[in-house]
Amino acid sequence: MSRHQPQRKGVLQAALALGVLLLAWLLLIVPLAGQPGAAAPPPVLRVGVLSGSAPCSDHRGNRWSGSAVELWNRLAIEESLPFIFEPRDSARSLLAAAAAGEVDVGVGCLNVTPERIGRYRFSLPFQEMGLAVLVKRDRLELGQAVLRSLLAPDLLRLLGGYLVAIGLVSGLLWVVEGPQRLRDGQGHRRGFAKVFQILATGPGTNTIASTTRGHGLVIVSYLVRIVTASLLVSYITINVVQEPRASGVRPIRSLQELAGQRVAARPGSVSSATLERLNATGMAEPITVVPLPRVELALQLLAEDRADAVLADDQQLEYLLRHSGNRQLELVLRNQQSESQAFVLSPQLDRATEARIDHAISRLKQQGVVAALRREAMNKS
Template identity: 25%
Template sequence: MASFFKSSCLFFPLLMLLLWAFPCTATTAVKPIVQVGSYHCPPFVIKHEDGTFSGLSILLWEHIAKQLGIQYEIKEYELKTLLDKIADNEVNIGVSCLSITPERELRFDFSHSFYETHLAIAVKQKSYASAAANFLTNKQLLTVLGFIFIAAALVGAIYYLLEHKVNDKLYSMPSRRAKLIEGFILGLLFITKGPFNYFEFKTLTGRVITVMLAIATTLFIASITALLASTFTLGLLSSEIRGPQDLVDFPVGAKAASTSSVYLTNRGIVHRQYRDNHQLLEALEKEEVEAVVADNAVLMYLIKNAKEQGEFQQLMVLPYPFEKQNYGFAIEDKSPYTEALNRALLHVRRTPAWRQALHEYFAEK
């Protein structure tokens, strides 16, 4: 009994000493560091020379992480590698310009959308000589001009048959050949300029046809003017590409593993793949391809900023957006942060700071 009492006197002070030295080991859990994967995608993710990141997606994530009290570290990956690592649960969340697609949803989860855009096509504007040649050989233009000449010849022939023997004012040339030419000129003026004075014609039939053609040519001239203006403007400033349906006939580029590349592949459009968007635009500048496909917001931002720095002066985004894209954060399956992250995301999107950030990155300068 005495030995037990003596041992107890030594054991209990030692136990108290251990509990005092490590008071938090049983009650405090260390929060894990969230692994964030990203890639350079201005203006959503901009990687700086010192290794830090900024941009719209980074700004949104920083606000969310602060609200949730999350510790994190960001590592850069190429797009395909990032998607694979999220699918394999090696990266907890992907933060960049990641489009939400059904194919990707099969591999991992997505947050709510935080930005909506479309796919778009960028081309290199042609030189003046090339643009002029393109304009003169434009199939649409040649078709319109051919239709005008045929219509002018038809109208001129009708008036020639009706008026050349009785109307010395309109048909003053002595030879038949010259009068035929006068008839064609009359038809051409009628088609392109509009109806003549009703009293210029001597026959009743000619006057009746004049009244009927007056209505038709007014609409015809308006349509032809609009069509020629469109053909001239687009043919001179851009290219023959008017939308994704035209890409099959031209060398095309897209970023590897992007939704743009998937879109082209699904439609059987053979295209070259490039590592990043800057490399993609360089290929267009060097005329390795005649068009590139990427997200409209990214293309507009990159080309605008490049032009401000004296680069890519002839590149332009065509005004034909297609295939809507919604950006979200890619999240590993069964993440414990998904619900809280979505709530925080919706909250940040309603703040003045987020609206101001959108204005700063996308406002015209």
């Protein structure tokens, strides 16, 4: 046997082994890579988050929090959607970033207005919310408002009508029962005054009538008294308690009554657009729009008299008022222009991911998770 034969045999074995490995790679690995079932890992979504909008979305202590943020976190976990957060400082910049494809999803309580529907792509709405007006309540103004309500012509007419009605019933009773019995040894004037007082106040009515007609008149005075008392309670509740409390620097009963005032609103927000639309109606005194970088700065603007009122999301102002402990602040208008709120989506986001997001929102709403997250965010300090 030649000494070269073992070497040739080893080379042949190595070549054979290499051929087997190459064949296995061609038959198994390459076809599997081309199979449609071998899906690539899902892409990491770029999620823009609106900051400074507590309790909806805010960045504190190096972490994002808020009802909209927690809703997205729950949704992403259930749907296995990897993502990274990217901050945005205003609704305008977040909407613009989504429209330009700079972010795949914009998270915040963004109002789905008619103007925005034609320009941006939104997810399924997850809640309904409106606007509110926050003002600084002036104690002197509050006292003056109460005094004005107490001296209002309507209240004076109501009291005057009651006294006249009781006076007429007292006169009829005086005639029916007879002055000699009713005056009880006193003069006519003092006797009639006593009858008037008893019918007007109630106690003692069982002692002044002895005839059937007299008792009927006592019943009439009772009906006049309870009807007038009900009207007085309603009037005082509405005009002396609620209305003065809803009076800040000036009474505000509608958004139109913000005319001539300095109103703070976040740039690019629905609140800002609402104020601009009101000014475009040709108001005699235009509203001065004061930029509000973050909702929590509303307290500072009002305290330093740099704004007369703040217009923002009802939920945000309620949260601010609840946790500020400032009793000089008052929400005078609530739930104005109620609209749906949703996430904004990039036009480049694939339809399958959009459907997963919408289905998850619908499921979490049905399970009560959305409402629970909102309550939790409102109560969190």
